[in-house]
Amino acid sequence: MAPDAPIGTSLDPRMNRAGLSPAEGFAGAPELDQFQTYQVFHQTRRGEQHVHVGIVHAPNPELALLFAKEQYARRGQAVNLWVVRTADVFATAYDDDDMFAPATDKSYREAHFYKNREVIDEFKRRMDALADRHFRQQQPAQPGALPTDPRRVTVKGRSGKKPTIVIAKKP
Amino acid sequence: MSTQTAPADALLDLLTRLADDDLLLGHRNSEWTGMGPLLEEDIAFASMAQDQIGHALAFYELAHALGAPAPDDYAFLREPNAYKACHFVVAPIGDYAFSLVRHYLYDTAKALRLQALTRSTYAPLAELAQKLAREHKYHQLHGRTWVQQLAQGSDESRLRLQSALSEAYPMALGLFEPTPFTEALAQAGVQPTERSLETQWRTETESFLSGIGLSVPTADATPYLGGRRGYPSEYLLPLVLEMTEVIRQDPQAVW
Numbered sequence: 394m395a396p397d398a399p400i401g402t403s404l405d406p407r408m409n410r411a412g413l414s415p416a417e418g419f420a421g422a423p424e425l426d427q428f429q430t431y432q433v434f435h436q437t438r439r440g441e442q443h444v445h446v447g448i449v450h451a452p453n454p455e456l457a458l459l460f461a462k463e464q465y466a467r468r469g470q471a472v473n474l475w476v477v478r479t480a481d482v483f484a485t486a487y488d489d490d491d492m493f494a495p496a497t498d499k500s501y502r503e504a505h506f507y508k509n510r511e512v513i514d515e516f517k518r519r520m521d522a523l524a525d526r527h528f529r530q531q532q533p534a535q536p537g538a539l540p541t542d543p544r545r546v547t548v549k550g551r552s553g554k555k556p557t558i559v560i561a562k563k564p
Numbered sequence: 565m566s567t568q569t570a571p572a573d574a575l576l577d578l579l580t581r582l583a584d585d586d587l588l589l590g591h592r593n594s595e596w597t598g599m600g601p602l603l604e605e606d607i608a609f610a611s612m613a614q615d616q617i618g619h620a621l622a623f624y625e626l627a628h629a630l631g632a633p634a635p636d637d638y639a640f641l642r643e644p645n646a647y648k649a650c651h652f653v654v655a656p657i658g659d660y661a662f663s664l665v666r667h668y669l670y671d672t673a674k675a676l677r678l679q680a681l682t683r684s685t686y687a688p689l690a691e692l693a694q695k696l697a698r699e700h701k702y703h704q705l706h707g708r709t710w711v712q713q714l715a716q717g718s719d720e721s722r723l724r725l726q727s728a729l730s731e732a733y734p735m736a737l738g739l740f741e742p743t744p745f746t747e748a749l750a751q752a753g754v755q756p757t758e759r760s761l762e763t764q765w766r767t768e769t770e771s772f773l774s775g776i777g778l779s780v781p782t783a784d785a786t787p788y789l790g791g792r793r794g795y796p797s798e799y800l801l802p803l804v805l806e807m808t809e810v811i812r813q814d815p816q817a818v819w
Contacts (some may be wrong), residue, residue, distance in 0.1 A: 406806055407595050410656075447667075449604050459709050460604035462702060463611050538671070 430479040431457035444476050454478075469538070505551040570752035572630050574745035575686060576754060580632070581648040581743070581792055583608075583623035587639055588614035588800075589670060591807050595664065612667075612703050619696050626688055640808045641815060643803050650738035651788040651797035653816035660727035661714070661721075664679050668707035671734040671764050672772075675704050680761065685753035708772070716777040724779070729773065730781050737762070744793075754759030 403409055428450040434443035446465045451457035457476040466474060485492075593613035599604025624635035632638050639718065650786050653670065657663045678700060680692035714721040740762035748758045811817075 407599065411599065450602060451604065455709055456713065459706055460608060463608035464604060467611050 428452045428455075431461070431476040432478070432479055432482065433457075433461040434475040435465055436475075437470055438471040439472055443473070449476070451476075482487070568687065570672055570749055574752070575689075575746045576627055576630050576632060577648070577745040577753065578749055578763050579623050579627040579630070579689070579701060580638075582649050583620045583627060583639070584649035585653050585670075586606075586616045586623065586740070587620035588647070588649045588803065588807075589666075590614070591803070592653065592655075592657055593667065594654050595657050596660075596663065606704060607778070609663075609667075612706065615699055615703065617634055619700075622692055622696065626692065629669070629688070637815075641813045644796060646803045647796060647800060647804065648743075648792050648794075649796075650741060650791040650799070651799075652732070652735040652738045652791075654791070654799045654803055655735060656799060658728070658731075660730060661724040664707065664710050664714070665725065665728040665732045666736070666806065667703075668711045669732055669769060670739070671700065671704045671707045672769055673736070673739045673761070675700055675766070676761055676764050677755070680756050683753075684755060687711075689754070693758045711773075712776050715773075715778050726778055729778055733781050734785040735788045737785060738764070738791055741789045741792040 429452075430448045431454070433446050433448050433449055436443045436457055449460040449464055451458055451460055454476055458474060461474050461476050465471065590613045593609060593616065596606065597610040598606065598611070604611055620639065624632070624638050629636065632692040633641075652666065655666070675697070678693045680691055682697065684690040684693065699811055700781055711725065714725045716722070740758040742758045746758050749755050750760075754763075764780065770782060773780050788797070789795075791800075
């Protein structure tokens with residue numbers, strides 16, 4: 394606030410129009426004066442899994458979706474949204490965390506062998522996209538003709554080594 | 565097919581009122597930022613206001629290509645009487661019921677207009693309308709959903725919505741105020757006449773609003789006119805002064 398501004402006026406003209414009087418203080422909203430919450434999940438590509446991104450308050454699912462779109466998808470990274478009433482989620486109790494504690498060494502169950510999984514998956518996705526494009530170019534619309542899929546991607550490699558990727562055309 | 569092309573001044577007239585409506589209503593709606601009824605709605609409404617100002621910029625750019633000043637100068641450094649926004653978009657935000665009803669009425673009109681403009685013979689505008697119409701879908705969904713919720717909510721929400729509607733509806737008719745270029749634009753296939761857009765809009769809003777139990781003050785509604793032809797409402801000047809307060813401090817400043 395500017396030093397010469399009279400008490401109770403704001404440099405924000407909206408505040409002055411609202412006729413609020415900050416000097417007198419605000420009563421504040423009553424506690425728990427909120428709508429129920431919905432958990433929001435978004436999907437970034439068709440076929441991908443939906444991932445939890447946050448929560449919105451809303452009186453019903455229609456408005457929850459409306460809010461979820463602006464809170465979690467306004468920058469255009471989603472193709473689909475789910476909302477689920479938080480009250481409908483079944484959860485374990487934190488008191489029960491004993492059941493998550495491993496009693497014996499179970500490292501043999503852990504997937505250390507898949508260090509390159511992400512690289513491989515990404516490569517496969519790119520190959521799929523290439524093959525799709527190639528496939529479409531090769532197949533002018535012929536009613537009734539059954540397409541043959543040219544893609545065949547094999548990944549060879551061992552843990553810790555750069556994988557070798559072999560692409561073979563189908564015979 | 566069109567038998568004649570629209571003169572540049574007719575196109576400029578259209579682009580200017582499209583841009584001015586979006587700019588001034590976008591600015592009005594942005595006044596709710598930080599003061600909305602709940603956090604999620606505050607963010608959604610502010611985001612749409614920002615979209616709307618983005619739409620205004622796109623229209624100002626087309627106008628600039630036809631000889632209007634650069635978008636910022638045209639938007640902010642014009643004589644207040646040179647704005648072509650209708651009185652409806654300039655009116656103060658009122659309570660949230662009024663702002664929501666205006667948002668619904670305006671966005672329904674804009675959706676119909678954009679839809680018609682996608683078939684415009686003026687190619688740059690047709691292309692732009694196609695692009696804006698996609699983003700506009702959410703705006704329309706937002707307005708419809710809220711209006712329906714409140715119309716079918718409590719007695720208080722319905723009454724407040726109804727009184728906002730009774731106030732806003734005659735104002736909204738000013739969206740379709742004809743200008744000296746309306747006929748030329750229609751003959752050149754740039755945009756249907758304002759009258760035909762108004763008819764479509766009345767049909768759609770009446771059926772939606774009466775379908776959710778609101779009464780639409782159609783028969784005795786006297787439109788608020790003048791905004792398109794240099795007779796601004798009393799609210800325009802204070803709005804423009806507030807909106808341009810920063811740029812007027814130093815119009816040459818580089819951001």
